Amino acid sequence: EDQVTQSPEALRLQEGESSSLNCSYTVSGLRGLFWYRQDPGKGPEFLFTLYSAGEEKEKERLKATLTKKESFLHITAPKPEDSATYLCAVQANAGNMLTFGGGTRLMVKP
Amino acid sequence: DAGITQSPRHKVTETGTPVTLRCHQTENHRYMYWYRQDPGHGLRLIHYSYGVKDTDKGEVSDGYSVSRSKTEDFLLTLESATSSQTSVYFCATLNAGNYGYTFGSGTRLTVV
Known part of the structure; x- marks a missing residue:
């Protein structure tokens, strides 16, 4: 059974304080991991x-990375408008x- | 996104009444899904469809039924609404381009 665990549940940052969100997953053959x-x-x-370990994607202050067991969403110098809930999901092959x-x-x- | 419309956006109904939520897409996507989102439970799959008249159950399907008579429309029916079905309901389609979902704006349902 595919499983996805995100941590922390909640994160409070000051504007400009960079941090990372974690997504740990188990899947029977990864087709894609989504944020x-x-x-x-x-x-x-x-x-x-x-799609594969080692891949990175960036958009403005966000950068997503992927390993074989987890993904990170790095937020660099966040602004108040970055406040939201961030969801991670996996799709099996x-x-x-x-x-x-x-x-x-x-x-x-x- | 503009490609998926859910209706109604908000609804209050009484326990025991039937309720139908509608999802309409304009992108001709084959796969469509109904999720509910509750605090502490995240997104949970209710039912999904892989084509016209082809549907299957998700992890929380009890008390719900679906129908898909046209590619663009996917209906979710609560046969006899209960307070435990108070939730926010999201429809989604599978985007063949990047294999991810596109979501509708949601329907907030309150059963009193």
């Missing part, structure tokens, strides 16, 4: 897809659905 951002009252929005972690709620204070 989403979810704002209150809205549906999750796609950020990145990572044999499947057509995603398994989600519980999310990390990020709060960035000015």
